Amino acid sequence: MGDFGKIPGRKRLPLTMLLLLTLLQFFRHMEAIEWTLPDVIDSVGTVGASIVDPSLLPTPQGLLDGGKQLIAGYPFEFVSSSLSYICSQALANNKIKSKFTPDINLMHFQLRTPCAKINFPLTNPGAMWHSPEFDPKKKVVILATGWTTTVNGSDTIEVFSKAYNCRGDVNFVAVDAARFVDTLYTWSAFNTEEIGENIALGLVKLLDVMPVENIHLIGHSLGAHIVGAAGRHLTRLTGSVIPRITGLDPAKPCFNEGEVLSGLLRGDAKFIDVIHSNSGVLGKRDPLGDADFYPSGLSPLPAGCYSVVCAHARSWEYYAETVYPGNERNFMATRCSSLTRLREFRCPGDEIPMGYGVPQGSKGNYFLEVNPTTPYGIHASIVRSAHLETCGTCPDSSSSTSSTTSQPVTTTTAKSKSWF
Structure with a gap:
């Protein structure tokens, strides 16, 4: 059972760009997204350049732009595969490190x-x-x-x-x-x-x-x-x-x-x-x-x-x-x-x-x-x-309690979707 997520080839790249751009209106209604058409173009360009030429690895900002695609919930496997490819290249070449080191x-x-x-x-x-x-x-x-x-x-x-x-x-x-x-x-x-x-x-x-x-x-x-x-x-x-x-x-x-x-x-x-x-x-x-x-x-x-x-x-x-x-x-x-x-x-x-x-x-x-x-x-x-x-x-x-050995724990009813 092989992974059906293959990285798009050079010939398919224009199609993926077109799909991303045409879906822009769909993503604009999502609460987590606050970005514009130039952001999409920059994002697509970053991902596309890395796929076509692995030597053109993204900067942290490039990864941020590419990550917005996933935050938006793109229903396309190629986005996931593209980001995996970028991560692999970045890690192999020590081009990116965590923003926050776990403490x-x-x-x-x-x-x-x-x-x-x-x-x-x-x-x-x-x-x-x-x-x-x-x-x-x-x-x-x-x-x-x-x-x-x-x-x-x-x-x-x-x-x-x-x-x-x-x-x-x-x-x-x-x-x-x-x-x-x-x-x-x-x-x-x-x-x-x-x-x-x-x-x-x-x-x-x-x-x-x-x-x-x-x-x-x-x-x-x-x-x-x-x-x-x-x-x-x-x-x-x-x-x-x-x-x-x-x-x-x-x-x-x-x-x-x-x-x-x-x-x-x-x-x-x-x-x-x-x-x-x-x-x-x-x-x-x-x-x-x-x-x-x-x-x-x-x-x-x-x-x-x-x-x-x-x-x-x-x-x-x-x-x-x-x-x-x-x-x-x-x-x-x-x-x-x-x-x-x-x-x-x-x-x-x-x-x-x-x-x-x-x-x-x-x-x-x-x-x-x-x-x-x-x-x-x-x-x-x-x-x-x-x-x-x-x-x-x-x-x-009413008897529910919250306590801690280090810092307060709030009994919040807010819910956060675990996407990844």
């Missing part, structure tokens, strides 16, 4: 309970592991989200926190990487390895209070590459191997196997499961884990989605649905080579659940159908979903 002193673990959000510095993880709110007898799930998210403004974290607190058998922790994944995408991508290493340093302390077998790392988009790096560095530092890493539509732009930014790779944990929901555009298409799942097949837009942003988010929405008690088998998948073969009943293997309950000995690529609206699992129960609506929330919202 472990500015990063936090945030422990989420139904009624509290408690921050602990990555430099002092022992404070969390020994906190009365942290139960060392339970397993720990650590979630890293993607580009443009903050720990108190992420719908991903809110939904996962609710689901895991409903289940009640784990300590749910979110990683706050602060501004280091809240800058220009390319700079954020360059930070993933170092952020992962800093998380691994915190996990070393966790091993003082619980066995490595009780740790599960989950990452969406850029977060998938961050937790992959965390797993690699923990093994380097301690010899211990994380039992499971779950990658949710790992980000595609800038991450190429065998290059400086390899991202999430087999071997970063004993078992890696990956859910691909925006294949080949914002998310990687090729298999990255031991078990790779393709809801709605290889299409970049799963059932019910009409934009790449929607598609990219579906991966974590699917997974979160499976965390609730009774939902473990909402998404049943079959090992196969395509959705077409699955629909033709040409995949004779047994079904396995995607998401929370995936058997950790699973190997291969799995395909499945999904519903276009929530609940997304074909085998979901609408009655059960309604019953779980308030599960995992604070019984009395």
Whole structure:
């Protein structure tokens, strides 16, 4: 299953320019974009020059202009592939470095309970592991989200926190990487390895209070590459191997196997499961884990989605649905080579659940159908979903508290889409 995102050739370049320019009116309505036609032309020129002549590598400003295309949500795979190519060339020639160097002193673990959000510095993880709110007898799930998210403004974290607190058998922790994944995408991508290493340093302390077998790392988009790096560095530092890493539509732009930014790779944990929901555009298409799942097949837009942003988010929405008690088998998948073969009943293997309950000995690529609206699992129960609506929330919202060992944590209702 090769990556269908090939870099446009010299002959196709004028067409890509034309497409970008003709879609200008579509992007102008988006709140995040404040730029003009000359910006588009400069952006296209920067990308085009780098594709035609690799020696003409972009400046940081050139990368910023090119990054605006992705911020706008271009529904074209060539934009993602072009940016990956630019990143590869820039990294190979040391032409670009991160704008903000990750500083472990500015990063936090945030422990989420139904009624509290408690921050602990990555430099002092022992404070969390020994906190009365942290139960060392339970397993720990650590979630890293993607580009443009903050720990108190992420719908991903809110939904996962609710689901895991409903289940009640784990300590749910979110990683706050602060501004280091809240800058220009390319700079954020360059930070993933170092952020992962800093998380691994915190996990070393966790091993003082619980066995490595009780740790599960989950990452969406850029977060998938961050937790992959965390797993690699923990093994380097301690010899211990994380039992499971779950990658949710790992980000595609800038991450190429065998290059400086390899991202999430087999071997970063004993078992890696990956859910691909925006294949080949914002998310990687090729298999990255031991078990790779393709809801709605290889299409970049799963059932019910009409934009790449929607598609990219579906991966974590699917997974979160499976965390609730009774939902473990909402998404049943079959090992196969395509959705077409699955629909033709040409995949004779047994079904396995995607998401929370995936058997950790699973190997291969799995395909499945999904519903276009929530609940997304074909085998979901609408009655059960309604019953779980308030599960995992604070019984009395007025008693919800926020505290920290370093700086205030605000209980905000603002939500930020994790695009990468």
